[in-house]
Amino acid sequence: MSESKKQQNNDLERRELLKGLATVPVFGLFLVELWRKIRKDTLKKSNILSGLVQEKSAPAIIKGLSDSKHLNIGVIGYGGRGGHLVRGAGFATTGWTNTVAENARKNKLDKQFQTFMDQEDLNCSLVGVCDLFDVRAEQGLDASQNEVRPGGKPKKTATRYRHYKDLLANDDIDAVIIATPDHWHSRITIDAAKAGKHVYCEKGLTRTFQEAIDVYDVVKETGITFQLGHQNRQVEANEKAKQIIEQGLLGKINLVELATNRNSPWGAWVWGIHPEGNAKTIDWDTFQEPAPNKIPFGEEALKRFFRWRCWFDYGTGLSGDLLSHDFDAINQIMDLGIPKYASSTGGIYFYKDGRDVPDVWNATFEYPDKDLTILYSATLSSNEPRGNRIMGHDATMQMGGQSGGGSVHGFIVTADSQSTQYKERLEQGIINSKYPIYTYSPGSKQIDGVTSATSKYFANKGLLYTYKDGKRVDATHLHIKDWLDSIRNGGQPKCNIEVALHEGVACHMATESYLTGRRIEWDPVNRKLI
Amino acid sequence: MNNLDSSIINNKCQLYGLVTLRVLIGWHFLYEGVSKLINPNWSSAAYLLDSKWIFSGLAETIVSNPILLTISDSVNQWGLTLVGVSLLLGLFSRYSALVGMGFVMLYYLFAPPFIGLEYSRPGEGSYIIVNKNLIEACALWVLYVFPTGHIIGLDRLLTKLKSN
Numbered sequence: 001m002s003e004s005k006k007q008q009n010n011d012l013e014r015r016e017l018l019k020g021l022a023t024v025p026v027f028g029l030f031l032v033e034l035w036r037k038i039r040k041d042t043l044k045k046s047n048i049l050s051g052l053v054q055e056k057s058a059p060a061i062i063k064g065l066s067d068s069k070h071l072n073i074g075v076i077g078y079g080g081r082g083g084h085l086v087r088g089a090g091f092a093t094t095g096w097t098n099t100v101a102e103n104a105r106k107n108k109l110d111k112q113f114q115t116f117m118d119q120e121d122l123n124c125s126l127v128g129v130c131d132l133f134d135v136r137a138e139q140g141l142d143a144s145q146n147e148v149r150p151g152g153k154p155k156k157t158a159t160r161y162r163h164y165k166d167l168l169a170n171d172d173i174d175a176v177i178i179a180t181p182d183h184w185h186s187r188i189t190i191d192a193a194k195a196g197k198h199v200y201c202e203k204g205l206t207r208t209f210q211e212a213i214d215v216y217d218v219v220k221e222t223g224i225t226f227q228l229g230h231q232n233r234q235v236e237a238n239e240k241a242k243q244i245i246e247q248g249l250l251g252k253i254n255l256v257e258l259a260t261n262r263n264s265p266w267g268a269w270v271w272g273i274h275p276e277g278n279a280k281t282i283d284w285d286t287f288q289e290p291a292p293n294k295i296p297f298g299e300e301a302l303k304r305f306f307r308w309r310c311w312f313d314y315g316t317g318l319s320g321d322l323l324s325h326d327f328d329a330i331n332q333i334m335d336l337g338i339p340k341y342a343s344s345t346g347g348i349y350f351y352k353d354g355r356d357v358p359d360v361w362n363a364t365f366e367y368p369d370k371d372l373t374i375l376y377s378a379t380l381s382s383n384e385p386r387g388n389r390i391m392g393h394d395a396t397m398q399m400g401g402q403s404g405g406g407s408v409h410g411f412i413v414t415a416d417s418q419s420t421q422y423k424e425r426l427e428q429g430i431i432n433s434k435y436p437i438y439t440y441s442p443g444s445k446q447i448d449g450v451t452s453a454t455s456k457y458f459a460n461k462g463l464l465y466t467y468k469d470g471k472r473v474d475a476t477h478l479h480i481k482d483w484l485d486s487i488r489n490g491g492q493p494k495c496n497i498e499v500a501l502h503e504g505v506a507c508h509m510a511t512e513s514y515l516t517g518r519r520i521e522w523d524p525v526n527r528k529l530i
Numbered sequence: 531m532n533n534l535d536s537s538i539i540n541n542k543c544q545l546y547g548l549v550t551l552r553v554l555i556g557w558h559f560l561y562e563g564v565s566k567l568i569n570p571n572w573s574s575a576a577y578l579l580d581s582k583w584i585f586s587g588l589a590e591t592i593v594s595n596p597i598l599l600t601i602s603d604s605v606n607q608w609g610l611t612l613v614g615v616s617l618l619l620g621l622f623s624r625y626s627a628l629v630g631m632g633f634v635m636l637y638y639l640f641a642p643p644f645i646g647l648e649y650s651r652p653g654e655g656s657y658i659i660v661n662k663n664l665i666e667a668c669a670l671w672v673l674y675v676f677p678t679g680h681i682i683g684l685d686r687l688l689t690k691l692k693s694n
Contacts, residue, residue, distance in 0.1 A: 016687070023553050024619060030557055
């Protein structure tokens with residue numbers, strides 16, 4: 001082969017090779033650009049997070065305590081909430097288990113049944129049910145017998161008691177769940193504590209300020225284990241938020257904004273009147289016994305029995321029902337205690353249905369010693385999700401609501417454009433005040449179908465589900481478990497009487513202000529409202 | 531139609547156009563695949579949950595089954611990455627154009643931009659029937675019909691190795 005031929009062949013091969021590898025540099029360019037992007041993102045992330053958020057995972061659920069002692073439970077008030085609490089203890093009606101099992105079959109994303117069946121067996125029995133409405137009392141008995149439950153066949157079944165005092169007289173009962181309307185809370189809690197029963201009481205703590213003080217004193221004297229029904233105490237997001245605030249990432253906090261938005265008859269407590277509710281099936285006289293104003297049984301009484309949240313005779317409306325949750329959550333996150341001053345205004349602007357509690361209501365709480373104001377604003381005629389905002393000099397934490405970290409149960413932290421702490425990072429462009437510096441969005445890989453607007457409201461507030469180790473758990477179940485574990489090991493549950501008093505007094509201060517039209521001051525020495 | 535029409539081979543402008551199209555789509559696929567691989571929180575669930583029209587039932591089945599969801603996640607992450615590398619380098623690029631077309635058509639069919647179907651996921655714009663997925667699928671169809679890997683790409687070296 002001549003030299004020129006060889007040269008020609010070499011040229012050909014080189015050309016072949018060049019054509020074959022022509023796009024490899026583009027691939028190289030891609031890899032270089034990708035590496036640059038990853039490096040920049042990591043740097044950005046590490047700059048934002050390192051030295052800012054110390055990653056701490058929430059405490060895991062402690063198992064094993066349930067084995068130590070079998071507990072007998074009684075429930076007083078087996079309505080909607082009572083039913084949920086008892087399910088948290090592991091007992092659901094056959095109607096409920098059938099419905100949710102059927103829902104799960106129809107909609108594969110509906111995990112309610114699975115979440116219930118995956119609950120830990122809390123080693124307890126439902127042995128007493130007291131409700132003033134026969135239908136509900138029967139449902140309670142049914143729940144105590146239903147074998148479809150975590151842990152299988154119940155060890156014991158329940159007896160029905162017509163009056164709570166008869167239930168408390170049963171020495172076999174160790175602890176009671178109180179889920180009656182608020183006007184009964186203090187009497188039953190005090191009697192139960194005096195009878196040596198441990199108490200789980202639904203929020204709001206009591207109907208009046210003095211009742212809250214009385215409950216506190218009796219719980220302290222008797223030494224029973226008391227848990228107030230704020231299941232948000234079990235929510236991982238709140239623990240995480242607390243850590244972030246304790247680390248000072250938000251800087252000095254002077255204003256906290258809490259909000260309730262609902263826009264449905266259900267959300268405004270216009271609940272159905274049970275077709276079987278009548279003078280024979282409802283013990284109306286007992287129901288209204290502690291209420292300041294009494295009416296004879298009739299159509300109005302039926303409305304009041306099933307929609308009691310709409311009247312100050314039985315509860316405190318938005319204050320005890322919804323503000324109490326948000327107040328307790330912020331108290332959990334920031335350890336605020338009882339405010340010095342509270343004032344509130346509002347009115348009945350949408351639901352002119354005979355109720356006497358406001359449906360639009362705004363309250364402010366002042367903490368002069370903490371340089372802090374809490375602003376609570378509620379409406380029952382708009383579903384606009386405002387969420388809760390903790391506003392610091394350096395950053396704002398937005399929880400729940402529309403911008404809750406892109407997910408229910410979560411929160412986002414965004415730096416303030418005028419922040420001192422992040423000044424340099426903001427100037428260097430490492431932090432941009434338009435984008436979150438921290439996003440907490442648990443269960444983002446976990447899929448579930450929380451569908452209805454009301455479910456979403458509760459889930460946004462962290463009241464339905466929480467995530468533990470990436471798995472969805474019913475917060476109410478954890479709250480009941482926390483109470484039962486505390487009874488067994490003698491510790492204090494998360495929403496014990498100390499923090500319960502904070503919620504109770506704060507809410508009553510705001511209610512009192514609405515009713516009297518003046519600013520209310522808390523006198524911690526004499527434990528009085530001025 | 532295994533080889534390019536001679537008129538196209540002779541027309542370098544058309545050839546370069548096709549190669550550029552192949553490389554750009556390859557880049558797009560590769561980035562989509564790699565960005566999903568390196569994001570520990572990425573899941574196909576959000577896209578599937580928002581599915582409408584004929585495949586919404588299938589999407590629901592996949593999301594509700596952790597094993598199927600894991601498979602769906604892996605197929606997307608690795609499928610997009612491999613198709614991307616293949617198109618970019620021109621290696622088996624004819625087959626990957628077909629696979630890529632399948633991917634994009636599935637994305638299209640799982641969430642078609644038909645009037646009356648509303649998505650919670652933000653879209654890239656407002657379309658009627660035609661969207662960028664459909665256009666990319668058609669572009670991949672063109673790349674399948676007019677392969678270029680054996681002219682500019684590793685397929686060329688592969689063919690040569692085989693013939694030797």
